[in-house]
Amino acid sequence: MTAELVRGQNHPLPVTRVEIRVSAGRPVIAGATLNDAEGRTRDAGWVAHPAAPNLPGLEVSRQAAAVHRLAVDLGALPEEAHRVNVLLALPEGEGGPSGFGALAAPFLAVTDLVGGEIATYTVTGLESESAVVALELYRREHAWKVRAVGQGYAGGLAAMLGDQDLPDARLLADAINEAVAEGTARSVARPPERNGRREDGRREDGRRGDRDDAASAPASSAPGGPIDYRHPRRKAEPPPPRRESDPSQPRPQSHPGPIRAVQSPSGGPRSPQPQSAQPQPSPAPQSQPQQAPQPVAGDAPGWSAEERLYNQVWGMFEDLARTVAAYRSAVDFADSRRDRELEKVLDDPRTRFGQGADAARTTAMERYTQLAEKAQAVLDRDVEQLTAESEVVEPALPPAFARWDNPVWQAYQPPAEQPMALRVGDLSLPECPELRIPMLVRLPLDRGLWIDSGRESGGEGPAFADPDELRRLAAQTATALAARIMAVHPAGDFSLHVIDPAGSAATALAPLVESGALREPPAVGAEGVARVLERLTRRVDLVQMAVRSGATDALPDDLDVSDQLLVVHDFPHGFDDRAVTQLRYLADEGPSVGVSLMMVADRQEASGYGPVLDPLWRSLLRLSPVPDDHLADPWVGHSWTYEPPLAPYGSQVVPQVLRRIVAARQSDGR
Numbered sequence: 281m282t283a284e285l286v287r288g289q290n291h292p293l294p295v296t297r298v299e300i301r302v303s304a305g306r307p308v309i310a311g312a313t314l315n316d317a318e319g320r321t322r323d324a325g326w327v328a329h330p331a332a333p334n335l336p337g338l339e340v341s342r343q344a345a346a347v348h349r350l351a352v353d354l355g356a357l358p359e360e361a362h363r364v365n366v367l368l369a370l371p372e373g374e375g376g377p378s379g380f381g382a383l384a385a386p387f388l389a390v391t392d393l394v395g396g397e398i399a400t401y402t403v404t405g406l407e408s409e410s411a412v413v414a415l416e417l418y419r420r421e422h423a424w425k426v427r428a429v430g431q432g433y434a435g436g437l438a439a440m441l442g443d444q445d446l447p448d449a450r451l452l453a454d455a456i457n458e459a460v461a462e463g464t465a466r467s468v469a470r471p472p473e474r475n476g477r478r479e480d481g482r483r484e485d486g487r488r489g490d491r492d493d494a495a496s497a498p499a500s501s502a503p504g505g506p507i508d509y510r511h512p513r514r515k516a517e518p519p520p521p522r523r524e525s526d527p528s529q530p531r532p533q534s535h536p537g538p539i540r541a542v543q544s545p546s547g548g549p550r551s552p553q554p555q556s557a558q559p560q561p562s563p564a565p566q567s568q569p570q571q572a573p574q575p576v577a578g579d580a581p582g583w584s585a586e587e588r589l590y591n592q593v594w595g596m597f598e599d600l601a602r603t604v605a606a607y608r609s610a611v612d613f614a615d616s617r618r619d620r621e622l623e624k625v626l627d628d629p630r631t632r633f634g635q636g637a638d639a640a641r642t643t644a645m646e647r648y649t650q651l652a653e654k655a656q657a658v659l660d661r662d663v664e665q666l667t668a669e670s671e672v673v674e675p676a677l678p679p680a681f682a683r684w685d686n687p688v689w690q691a692y693q694p695p696a697e698q699p700m701a702l703r704v705g706d707l708s709l710p711e712c713p714e715l716r717i718p719m720l721v722r723l724p725l726d727r728g729l730w731i732d733s734g735r736e737s738g739g740e741g742p743a744f745a746d747p748d749e750l751r752r753l754a755a756q757t758a759t760a761l762a763a764r765i766m767a768v769h770p771a772g773d774f775s776l777h778v779i780d781p782a783g784s785a786a787t788a789l790a791p792l793v794e795s796g797a798l799r800e801p802p803a804v805g806a807e808g809v810a811r812v813l814e815r816l817t818r819r820v821d822l823v824q825m826a827v828r829s830g831a832t833d834a835l836p837d838d839l840d841v842s843d844q845l846l847v848v849h850d851f852p853h854g855f856d857d858r859a860v861t862q863l864r865y866l867a868d869e870g871p872s873v874g875v876s877l878m879m880v881a882d883r884q885e886a887s888g889y890g891p892v893l894d895p896l897w898r899s900l901l902r903l904s905p906v907p908d909d910h911l912a913d914p915w916v917g918h919s920w921t922y923e924p925p926l927a928p929y930g931s932q933v934v935p936q937v938l939r940r941i942v943a944a945r946q947s948d949g950r
Contacts, residue, residue, distance in 0.1 A: 289610070290428075291425060292425050293417070293424040299391050302349075302366075302414075363416055364416070378410060412431065420595065586700060597913065603659060604659070617647065684926070689933050702764065705925050707911065754905040772945045775844045777845070780804060808854075809855060827873065843876075847878045848863070904922055
């Protein structure tokens with residue numbers, strides 16, 4: 281059954297060789313880019329476009345046209361390629377509409393080699409955009425999926441290529457448009473369609489016709505033997521068994537699919553096979569659809585196990601964001617369709633009452649139920665797969681990525697080097713609250729943390745009647761995060777400072793003080809605040825000057841050059857104007873030289889300082905001591921429920937970890 285995708289929805293690909301058909305209302309440019317695991321296009325050699333239509337595993341049209349057929353062999357792509365973006369753009373300098381909004385919505389279909397549609401997508405919602413990333417084929421768990429993207433760019437090809445971090449995107453965009461305009465990228469015209477088909481692939485009666493034989497696609501004649509479609513570093517799929525006595529089974533052909541130029545093991549392009557004058561039907565052997573592969577921890581690109589797990593967690597995060605976006609879009613569509621059908625019944629006095637009206641209402645509700653149930657089934661399938669992956673990944677996480685209740689903390693020893701990231705909590709969505717995605721932030725902390733000890737007006741999270749309880753939870757969250765940050769650094773290579781002007785966080789800070797992890801007591805009063813801030817601003821100044829002048833060896837011997845974390849409780853109590861200025865300076869300049877900031881504050885209480893603190897608040901990552909839905913993902917902008925990384929009630933894991941840090945520090949004589 282064909283999957284009709286909406287924006288953000290994905291669907292598994294049962295085969296690795298596919299064809300992507302494009303139908304547009306006027307001639308458009310069609311191309312494709314390869315992306316690595318970070319979503320970047322390395323260089324122009326990873327872009328297939330009319331001026332350079334062939335890449336290993338990719339072939340696109342040589343000219344702008346209203347109808348395109350793009351061939352993709354996922355098994356022949358470079359191993360570093362993890363995504364294929366299908367691009368559409370309006371040619372420049374040919375007049376006509378300046379954006380896709382003035383055209384009929386482009387239609388794309390992903391088919392197998394015998395024309396069976398796997399997924400379709402109509403790119404709607406475009407206006408002034410003259411370029412669009414329509415589809416994305418991406419690799420997950422050794423399998424490939426297709427996702428409807430529909431991301432438009434008013435800046436055209438240059439903006440779209442630049443968004444994929446392509447160097448010299450403007451130059452490549454100009455070269456593509458010039459090639460299309462001058463006709464240097466045009467190929468031989470397609471032969472006339474047969475069997476009553478028009479150029480757009482539809483029959484004269486308007487119905488979509490069957491796919492033409494793959495071998496009938498135009499190809500330039502050149503000497504050479506049959507094309508080898510096998511990836512040089514991968515095993516070829518064995519063909520399905522065939523019985524000679526079965527006339528329904530096709531005989532093997534030398535031309536298995538539409539990709540006619542792939543890279544040889546030596547790096548050069550292989551010679552295309554001469555096209556037969558009388559092409560015969562030759563459907564390629566296909567692998568049968570398989571069940572979703574069993575999830576494996578660390579099954580993501582990366583140089584180390586830590587990096588692979590980090591990338592896998594972010595892949596799960598993105599998949600869940602887009603899956604829920606597709607579900608919400610499908611439900612919204614079902615709602616709007618039901619409302620339109622019901623309004624149509626009510627608007628016509630002849631159908632407003634009687635059996636006909638009841639039947640129309642029943643039909644509208646049945647259609648709504650069918651669409652909603654289909655959307656729910658797809659969501660349940662994807663959530664089930666992600667839940668299974670989470671159950672495998674969570675126990676395998678290293679301490680920096682693990683929850684406090686993970687057994688890995690019981691065998692904790694201070695690391696030899698700083699990890700690449702840190703877990704600062706969990707994220708979930710209301711459609712699947714039981715599925716929690718680790719919230720990982722990169723180290724060192726380029727952005728400080730703000731633990732919200734108050735409730736802003738208009739906040740959507742749960743409101744606490746007792747502000748003292750919220751402050752207590754905020755202080756506990758800050759202590760748990762400070763202990764976690766200290767635990768992931770090598771013993772002796774990290775220093776912690778705490779400012780608690782009124783001493784109100786003494787109970788929450790007890791694990792840090794009693795274990796000896798905090799080298800000196802928390803600073804209290806105005807004098808203590810001024811002393812700590814003066815010391816840290818001096819360190820930032822000296823290190824910055826030494827780095828800029830290349831004289832790091834000239835730093836004073838008494839200067840602590842290890843990474844630092846400053847935890848500030850109950851801001852702005854105990855802070856004068858000079859202290860506020862120093863705090864802003866540390867937030868802006870400290871991360872570049874290893875000084876990070878964590879604030880526990882109620883923004884409403886700090887409103888007396890006026891807009892002077894607005895840049896400080898914007899520079900910090902706001903976290904909540906209670907579950908709260910204030911964080912948004914970078915892909916579709918969902919509001920995610922954040923849950924702080926507190927240890928289980930009654931657990932002694934945090935004091936135990938802190939004692940081991942102190943013991944390791946003492947054994948090193950630091």
